[in-house]
Amino acid sequence: MAVRDRIAAGLAHGEIDTRDGESVRRGTVALVGAGPGDPELITVRGRRLLAAATVVVVDRLAPGLLLDELAPDVEVVDASKIPYGPQATQDEINRILVDRARAGAFVVRLKGGDPFVFGRGGEELQACAEAGVPVTVVPGVTSAIAAPAAAGIPVTHRGVVHEFVVVSGHVAPDDPASLVDWAGLGRMRGTVCVLMGLRNLPAIAAALISNGRDPGTPAAVVQDGATDRQRVVRARLDRIAGAATEAGVRAPGVVVIGEVVDVLPAIGPVTSW
Numbered sequence: 001m002a003v004r005d006r007i008a009a010g011l012a013h014g015e016i017d018t019r020d021g022e023s024v025r026r027g028t029v030a031l032v033g034a035g036p037g038d039p040e041l042i043t044v045r046g047r048r049l050l051a052a053a054t055v056v057v058v059d060r061l062a063p064g065l066l067l068d069e070l071a072p073d074v075e076v077v078d079a080s081k082i083p084y085g086p087q088a089t090q091d092e093i094n095r096i097l098v099d100r101a102r103a104g105a106f107v108v109r110l111k112g113g114d115p116f117v118f119g120r121g122g123e124e125l126q127a128c129a130e131a132g133v134p135v136t137v138v139p140g141v142t143s144a145i146a147a148p149a150a151a152g153i154p155v156t157h158r159g160v161v162h163e164f165v166v167v168s169g170h171v172a173p174d175d176p177a178s179l180v181d182w183a184g185l186g187r188m189r190g191t192v193c194v195l196m197g198l199r200n201l202p203a204i205a206a207a208l209i210s211n212g213r214d215p216g217t218p219a220a221v222v223q224d225g226a227t228d229r230q231r232v233v234r235a236r237l238d239r240i241a242g243a244a245t246e247a248g249v250r251a252p253g254v255v256v257i258g259e260v261v262d263v264l265p266a267i268g269p270v271t272s273w
């Protein structure tokens, strides 16, 4: 039976059978990590639940190609929060998830990377739980690791680095609202992966250096990692912000700082400063 027919049959009985017999109930939500951009980097489980969805609420960073596989009668809601695109506040997104589930849909909330890595998946789970809507979480491949990996940068490497930390650079280091321990990061030897850090990259590099990190530490920005638009800029920590600006790097990008940046040969196009 075609996926679409199985969905229709399932809806009639309050249950939807996915390909391997796992059942998903109508009136529930699945928070699914779609991975960093390559449609093949969603998990098998995520793809299976997506095929059973009757409503898909999608983010800007979730791979658009995955939507091409949906049956035409699946409702797709664009929850994009980009400033120059359609706006929807987090409360509105939460309301959509809850309302559609209460109306009997099997809702897949498709999110870029992993739902719980700077993805607001926790807020959405809380909203559903408070409304009595059951939620499943399907972890995703986070860009924090996958974008560097796709560029040939391992976040750890035996004999070189045995620790890595993932931080948000959305709030500038000198902003009292920052919850990141930039002083501590400046003192550590390990790999620092910064998400949402391009705008504040000059201040981030300066904060790390002023707190003890060697200005000559290798660094890279991986833009659009794991997509066919991937590009990489490499430079010393004290030059990475200028290099990224000069190269015209745009979001989304992961900044990687640490010895691992120079450990392996690069994969894909690289600009070095």
Ligand SMILES: C[S@@+](CC[C@H](N)C(=O)[O-])C[C@H]1O[C@@H](n2cnc3c(N)ncnc32)[C@H](O)[C@@H]1O
Pocket (backbone or CB within 6 Å): 036, 037, 061, 111, 112, 113, 114, 115, 116, 117, 118, 119, 141, 142, 143, 144, 147, 194, 195, 196, 197, 222, 223, 224, 225, 226, 227, 251, 252, 253, 254
């Ligand atoms: C709101 S966070 C969401 C992170 C996502 N939940 C994850 O686990 O990858 C968005 C940030 O993730 C990073 N990002 C997401 N996809 C990326 C990609 N394909 N290449 C590089 N960075 C990416 C960028 O730093 C971007 O600003």
